[in-house]
Amino acid sequence: MSGVLLLSWRYLAHHRAKSTILVASITLMLFLPAVTRLLVEDSAAALTARAAQTPLVLGASGSELELVLNTLYFHAESPPVIDSRALSDARETGLANFIPIYARFHSQGVPIVGTTLEYFDFRGLSIANGRQMGLLGECVIGAAVAARRNLGPGDSLISSPESVFDIAGVYPLKMKIVGVLEANGSADDEAIFADVRTTWIIQGLGHGHTDLDDPEAAGTILNRRDDMITANAALTQYAEITRENISGFHFHGSADRFPLTGVIAVPPDQKSAALLRGRYQANEAGLQLTVPGAVLADLLATVFAVQNYVILGLAVLSLATVAVITLVFLLSQQLRKGEFQTLSRIGASRAYIALLIASEIGFVFVIGFVLATGLTLVTRNYAMQILQSFLTL
Amino acid sequence: MIARHRIAGLRWLWLCISLTIAACGDTERDGVSGVVAEASASGGLVVASNYPLYFFAVRATQDIDAAPEIVLPDFDGDPTEWIPSEEQIQLLQLADLVILNGAGAEPWLELVTLDRRRLSETAAALADRLIPLHDSVLHQHGPEGDHSQQGSAFTFWLDPQLAIAQAQVVTEALALLTPAHATRYRQNMAVLEQELMELDRRLADVFTNWNDRPVLFSHPVYQYLQRRYGINGASLHWEPDARPALSGWADLRQRLVSHPATIMIWEQAPLPDTAARLASQGIVSVPFHTIGNRPTQGDFMTAMLENAQRLETVFRTDDQRTDNP
Numbered sequence: 220m221s222g223v224l225l226l227s228w229r230y231l232a233h234h235r236a237k238s239t240i241l242v243a244s245i246t247l248m249l250f251l252p253a254v255t256r257l258l259v260e261d262s263a264a265a266l267t268a269r270a271a272q273t274p275l276v277l278g279a280s281g282s283e284l285e286l287v288l289n290t291l292y293f294h295a296e297s298p299p300v301i302d303s304r305a306l307s308d309a310r311e312t313g314l315a316n317f318i319p320i321y322a323r324f325h326s327q328g329v330p331i332v333g334t335t336l337e338y339f340d341f342r343g344l345s346i347a348n349g350r351q352m353g354l355l356g357e358c359v360i361g362a363a364v365a366a367r368r369n370l371g372p373g374d375s376l377i378s379s380p381e382s383v384f385d386i387a388g389v390y391p392l393k394m395k396i397v398g399v400l401e402a403n404g405s406a407d408d409e410a411i412f413a414d415v416r417t418t419w420i421i422q423g424l425g426h427g428h429t430d431l432d433d434p435e436a437a438g439t440i441l442n443r444r445d446d447m448i449t450a451n452a453a454l455t456q457y458a459e460i461t462r463e464n465i466s467g468f469h470f471h472g473s474a475d476r477f478p479l480t481g482v483i484a485v486p487p488d489q490k491s492a493a494l495l496r497g498r499y500q501a502n503e504a505g506l507q508l509t510v511p512g513a514v515l516a517d518l519l520a521t522v523f524a525v526q527n528y529v530i531l532g533l534a535v536l537s538l539a540t541v542a543v544i545t546l547v548f549l550l551s552q553q554l555r556k557g558e559f560q561t562l563s564r565i566g567a568s569r570a571y572i573a574l575l576i577a578s579e580i581g582f583v584f585v586i587g588f589v590l591a592t593g594l595t596l597v598t599r600n601y602a603m604q605i606l607q608s609f610l611t612l
Numbered sequence: 613m614i615a616r617h618r619i620a621g622l623r624w625l626w627l628c629i630s631l632t633i634a635a636c637g638d639t640e641r642d643g644v645s646g647v648v649a650e651a652s653a654s655g656g657l658v659v660a661s662n663y664p665l666y667f668f669a670v671r672a673t674q675d676i677d678a679a680p681e682i683v684l685p686d687f688d689g690d691p692t693e694w695i696p697s698e699e700q701i702q703l704l705q706l707a708d709l710v711i712l713n714g715a716g717a718e719p720w721l722e723l724v725t726l727d728r729r730r731l732s733e734t735a736a737a738l739a740d741r742l743i744p745l746h747d748s749v750l751h752q753h754g755p756e757g758d759h760s761q762q763g764s765a766f767t768f769w770l771d772p773q774l775a776i777a778q779a780q781v782v783t784e785a786l787a788l789l790t791p792a793h794a795t796r797y798r799q800n801m802a803v804l805e806q807e808l809m810e811l812d813r814r815l816a817d818v819f820t821n822w823n824d825r826p827v828l829f830s831h832p833v834y835q836y837l838q839r840r841y842g843i844n845g846a847s848l849h850w851e852p853d854a855r856p857a858l859s860g861w862a863d864l865r866q867r868l869v870s871h872p873a874t875i876m877i878w879e880q881a882p883l884p885d886t887a888a889r890l891a892s893q894g895i896v897s898v899p900f901h902t903i904g905n906r907p908t909q910g911d912f913m914t915a916m917l918e919n920a921q922r923l924e925t926v927f928r929t930d931d932q933r934t935d936n937p
Binding site: 316335336337340350351352353354355357414416462465466468469470 | 695696698701702705722723724725726727728729
């Protein structure tokens with residue numbers, strides 16, 4: 220028996236190119252349908268879990284999917300915004316705990332999420348290293364961001380301008396990292412969190428500068444009336460918030476008009492959720508209240524339908540592959556007639572020769588199966604990263 | 613419920629450890645970690661944003677076992693100009709309840725990240741009785757920029773009736789935090805209310821005897837006192853620890869033409885030469901402490917009674933001076 224296995228192994232090893240092609244074909248034939256299904260199922264489970272943890276999302280009317288993906292994964296480009304007034308109005312209903320999200324800016328591709336401390340409680344996020352953000356200009360970062368960019372408490376991050384052509388745009392803000400979050404295998408690992416007011420400062424709605432009553436600021440005064448001082452563009456604004464200059468930071472305009480990309484609503488019970496949804500049905504103020512679970516279920520239904528077509532296609536392809544492999548082995552036997560006659564002359568039975576061919580085929584399938592399984596497991600480990608890279612697009 | 617207690621326990625443990633480590637070499641931190649350690653053994657941690665609120669909370673929880681620990685941060689000066697330190701922010705973030713005055717008395721709130729659900733603002737219950745401010749200087753950037761909004765006067769507690777309303781808000785916030793003690797809090801509040809009513813009567817007597825004669829305030833912080841007792845007052849912008857500028861004296865002369873005051877009420881005793889120069893113009897300086905921060909001795913009630921006592925004495929002297937010129 221061992222002689223048969225040795226001979227077949229030596230044969231495959233000798234014909235490396237042919238064996239590699241056969242193994243690769245079988246590996247791909249098994250790997251592709253399996254990984255497609257696993258990837259979709261794992262991704263669907265991850266998406267559904269985060270969506271299920273997020274009962275309701277309030278945002279601007281328009282694409283429900285864009286609103287949900289930006290509120291849950293912080294990756295939309297220039298998402299539509301709502302006024303903070305919508306948040307205060309919602310809070311007045313007393314039907315839920317409302318958590319603001321302003322995910323519009325980024326630092327070298329990493330989203331900067333403006334929110335409140337309630338978000339961390341809501342997601343069950345704890346600080347692994349350092350402390351929670353406390354002052355404007357401070358931020359905490361996700362575990363993956365910290366690991367990838369080798370950042371930790373005491374380091375700094377600078378917000379990136381929205382557009383390189385926006386020369387009249389807002390100044391980048393240097394933010395102090397005060398804490399790193401525990402990894403939780405979600406989009407929170409890949410984000411920078413700051414107070415929502417810090418993100419408004421990034422946008423230029425708030426800023427800091429020297430006191431206009433200060434003699435040092437005399438050269439920047441455009442106009443001074445009894446109750447109003449107007450400064451010109453020469454007034455230098457602070458690019459970093461520190462304990463020394465923080466008292467010089469302030470906001471201009473009505474806070475009710477400041478933007479948010481979404482608001483997570485966490486009602487205490489089903490009745491409150493139903494009442495809240497009723498309030499935002501056919502909303503005339505340009506708002507919509509969505510159920511992330513339902514929105515993602517619709518998305519996943521489409522994904523599963525596409526997946527079924529893909530798997531059907533792969534199954535047809537697999538049949539073709541099996542046919543080709545069969546043909547290869549049949550043709551191979553024709554070419555190896557002389558080899559089999561030699562084996563027969565030196566005493567090998569027909570059964571022995573059949574066993575030799577079968578063991579060669581078996582080796583090819585076993586190696587292909589093992590490789591396909593290994594690749595599938597490796598891919599499954601990186602399913603979330605792969606999913607998030609798709610969401611980034 | 614068990615999970616919540618476990619999380620609360622972990623919060624206390626974490627805070628105690630981190631503050632104990634941070635405390636090495638910093639005396640202020642020693643105080644903070646000590647307070648937290650005490651609070652962890654009681655029914656929670658409550659931080660007040662100024663002294664009157666602290667006093668009301670302490671009085672509401674007086675003589676109650678396992679009542680929340682009431683903490684007044686070390687403001688190191690005027691609570692309205694306070695910027696919390698790193699440790700103080702941690703204290704605020706871990707407090708079960710942060711009692712705020714509101715109406716712009718906590719500008720630091722705009723700079724600090726706190727959990728909104730743990731904040732209780734007393735001004736919200738007094739919204740219809742706030743006095744808007746009209747004399748703050750605003751600024752804008754360029755001709756098109758928006759400007760900041762003006763606020764309201766915030767020294768409510770100088771009107772004992774509003775102090776009672778504030779104390780009631782504090783009491784109800786404490787009752788919501790620890791419902792088991794709600795009845796005792798309200799009993800304590802009833803006693804405090806009587807004392808504040810008595811203070812109200814005392815101040816009313818003082819100002820009634822003053823007969824609507826003009827008074828100057830060194831700073832515009834006495835709006836609620838003025839409204840409550842119908843004081844014929846006008847405010848300057850003089851700081852007790854700074855010599856008034858020439859323009860300040862000129863402003864005073866101009867003001868005295870239409871408002872011939874013989875009494876000037878200060879937040880603290882003014883500099884001796886300022887008081888002497890005012891006296892030479894026939895104006896007696898009298899401190900009426902606003903008690904925004906912890907008094908050096910006594911408490912809110914004793915400080916307010918001392919304020920009333922000082923006014924009584926000065927008014928009586930002024931009466932005698934008027935009767936015997």
